[in-house]
Amino acid sequence: MKAEIIAVGTEILLGQIVNTNATFLSEELASLGIDVYYQSVVGDNRERLENLVAVAEKRSDLIIICGGLGPTEDDLTKQVVAQHVGQTLVRDEAGYQNLLAFFKKRNRKMTTNNLLQTLVFKDGQALPNTTGLAVGIFFQDKLGTAYLLLPGPPNELNPMFVNEAIPLLKHNFPQEDFFVSRVLRFFGIGESQLVTELSDLIEKQTNPTIAPYAKTHEVTLRLTVKTRDKKIGIQQLDFLENQIQKRVGHYFYGYGDENSLAQVVVNLLKKQNKTVTAAESLTAGAFQATLGAISGVSEVFPGGFVTYSPETKASFLNIEPVFLEKYGTVSRECVEKMAGQAQKLAHTDFALAFSGVAGPDPLEGHSVGTVWIALADSEKIKSECYHFSRGRNDIRQNAVMTGLNMLRRELLS
């Protein structure tokens, strides 16, 4: 079962809108066990759309075309596909009544071009539009190739696909197999190193598959198994994950697409009934704002300090100016003092402190990307120096994640 998705719309080719329909449809089809081999975008142009449909017919069993079902001169999808498959266009009575009701309700005059939106293929199936006016179409030709025509606006396409198209697809293309997947999240290891560590597993992968993705300062692995039995699928994933954890489990921090280091850290703090504060120079509040994004963080985070200048380091954290002058603000001594003072002043179990050079210029003789991070509790203070590359905001973000990971490790130790 090979599917492809064609989006019709010049505005996509001009970069004015993002083709989120393709993303939505691809994800939905994957969960139905239907493989998407191609996504394409073509403008509102009869000839090029015709050519693309002809190419698609040769390589795919299911062709989903979205966009171009509206009432304007630019909307050509229905006409082009009807001609290609030799269908005449006829009015869909339910769609016509929906159209009349729409204009009546708004007390607006219906122009005749709107009738275009209610036309469907003579031997096709009409898909009602509950959030708009353009009726969708499902049609299967004599060779079994299926065409699914959907409206372009996501708020019309999404419900029509979920409520109308999915039952049709399940009925017409029953898939014995479906997918079960699991996302593992890693911090502190690059994509290429992770792939190298797992190269033999990745090379021989067929089912389950292992897909690595580099995210911002972290890497995820998506393990996916095609199965007819969910229980067996989960066992296969367990077995594979076990092999992975043995090799790179040191860098593993959690599961799931929606997870994050901050979420994991907040969960651990809550579980252990501990609190954290921060004194941020380099990161200027980004560490605390990242914690603040997690719902329920107030249980574990009372607040903290943004000490960007030497003066605020001295006055907010009660550090002697001569101390800062002696060691400089980008130093082990300074960052450890910041963490220790923040922990005392905020009365928390832990305090993180960040100081470094975000750039564009070096500072105190230290190159851009030099970052000191300290972690204090009531008994001890640890610190580490890092050298991050890339731009200003990458350095700051990397520092935030590294600080979160230091705290995570401490909480697990």
Place this chain on the structure above:
Amino acid sequence: MKAEIIAVGTEILLGQIVNTNATFLSEELASLGIDVYYQSVVGDNRERLENLVAVAEKRSDLIIICGGLGPTEDDLTKQVVAQHVGQTLVRDEAGYQNLLAFFKKRNRKMTTNNLLQTLVFKDGQALPNTTGLAVGIFFQDKLGTAYLLLPGPPNELNPMFVNEAIPLLKHNFPQEDFFVSRVLRFFGIGESQLVTELSDLIEKQTNPTIAPYAKTHEVTLRLTVKTRDKKIGIQQLDFLENQIQKRVGHYFYGYGDENSLAQVVVNLLKKQNKTVTAAESLTAGAFQATLGAISGVSEVFPGGFVTYSPETKASFLNIEPVFLEKYGTVSRECVEKMAGQAQKLAHTDFALAFSGVAGPDPLEGHSVGTVWIALADSEKIKSECYHFSRGRNDIRQNAVMTGLNMLRRELLS
């Protein structure tokens, strides 16, 4: 001049990531006057990529292929296109040195698969990668068809396209007509209201065109004129902008794709030699982190406070606990006191304070989305109550931008 964009990556076909590269490249090509006729996506699969390149070669003069230049077994783009155009792959010396330096700096062992990233076409041009390791390639075959191979990660693709590919494309494919565009940025007005205010201008647009885009808590208008004479184009844009400013100039805050409210505020503070601090409850450091993202902000921002709990509001800002108990923390009195105290403690010209309910639960009887923001200087304190909708992080972000805009207005008054 017909161009098309091919993105390579199974993760796009599975709906796991959105194909934002196509959007970015399409927009850039439009501004160069190069028409994009097709966008396609294909998986990490040799045969299907080969077939797609063969189709593209027949219909396009410029084929841009992004993704699949990395070090893993899945990365096939270079090899497939090299074979298609009959090129051997050779090492790019600059890319090789960049790779060595990268691993040396991190003290990490370079695995041989990384060398793949430094291979280029024998008769092609190497495009250096300033934010990653995979070298890009530009190659023109004997019939003049051009191939541009770019890395998949947007933070590598974008600078490589802007800094390396655009000059090459301008040189190799000079266009008689080109586009001049101007981006106007608005805060405090929704997209639909903006479009309504300008509806007659938008309806009759041909050249220049007006394209509205809703961004996160702001709206931009891109005015684009197709012209052969830059001077005349700019005059046309001036005339159109003037009409727009007359109607919605109240919400206008700046020009340009790369601009932001924070950048405008930092520029104004620098120009007026003023400084700002903050006391953040709701936003937990996000306001200060947003300032911190702007290069050179240390001139105008010494640091500030994150006072998430009532205890830190009291202790960090020296506010009597009874005061907080009396008025509650989500109140005009509290947020004004926070701003006033922060301004005094940090010795700045201005202080912003934020308090409110990010959710998911109501707080002190106030519904989710209730936000108080205060702006203090040494003489007076202003405050406003807002009711933002949507989720936790939208509320916090909206508060940050609204605070920036309060300060911007104050600096301009």
